[in-house]
Amino acid sequence: MVPLPNCSLTGIRLEGMERNKYTGVYIRTGWDPDKSSPNIRINNDEVPSKLHRESAVFSTDLAMSDTGFSKGSHILDVKWSTKMRGSHAVIGVALAEAPKHATSYTNLLGSTESSWGWDINNNKLIHNGQTIGNYPKDKVDGVFEVPKKISCIIDMITGTIGFKTNGEYLGDAFSGLKHKTVFLAVSAVRGDAKILVAYNKGCNNTPLSLQDLSKLTLRNQVTFAEQIDHLPTSPGLKRLIADKSITDLDSIDENTHPQSD
Incomplete structure (x- = not known):
């Protein structure tokens, strides 16, 4: 897992x-x-x-x-x-x-x-x-x-x-x-x-979906974003991999702030 x-x-x-x-x-x-x-x-x-x-x-x-x-x-x-x-x-x-x-x-x-x-x-x-x-x-x-x-x-x-x-x-x-x-x-x-x-x-993060986890794994295989265009896959999947927002975790609630060390 x-x-x-x-x-x-x-x-x-x-x-x-x-x-x-x-x-x-x-x-x-x-x-x-x-x-x-x-x-x-x-x-x-x-x-x-x-x-x-x-x-x-x-x-x-x-x-x-x-x-x-x-x-x-x-x-x-x-x-x-x-x-x-x-x-x-x-x-x-x-x-x-x-x-x-x-x-x-x-x-x-x-x-x-x-x-x-x-x-x-x-x-x-x-x-x-x-x-x-x-x-x-x-x-x-x-x-x-x-x-x-x-x-x-x-x-x-x-x-x-x-x-x-x-x-x-x-x-x-x-x-x-x-x-x-x-x-x-x-x-x-x-x-x-x-x-x-x-x-x-x-x-306050929630677990990523299977689709997002797969996308994150694929993104880790490329060094630069432009390399996504050369992946041997469909245009739709390339757009999915290129979209960073899909792997963004839940935003922190308004009543939270970074904890000081």
């Missing part, structure tokens, strides 16, 4: 394919007060964005990112101290309509069809109110201690979500998310909990 061009998870094998490096794209991402529980206060004046859960009794509260992801591959870094997790601490993704508040202590993220969560206390994956497995898969309850910094990898090219800690990719956590728009999300119960989020890196 041909690798995706300049876009995917560095050093991670997914579906047997070695991913290439990300392009230098930065998407300004913070917590969104309009898609979060009323018990959560958000400070987006600085980067990284910080949320502060107020001391609400018998309450579980959810926050979402202000950026939704429907294409490309993206890494977002979340910092959540182990001392601020309480009995139910969940990180993952959600659709915009996912519930933001519950009047009990529960794993709110993952409680419906519209959210997917990793319980970082018990190493469990949750979706639609059901525990669907351990994560990482080779760890049992409480064996794996999740550190303060968690990188969430949202790969909408393959429709998968995974996590990375201490430089190690832990594997795919959720799949089947293609053609959805997902938001990074957390749900928490601990009073005064503070959770930070920042966009790390990514790209």
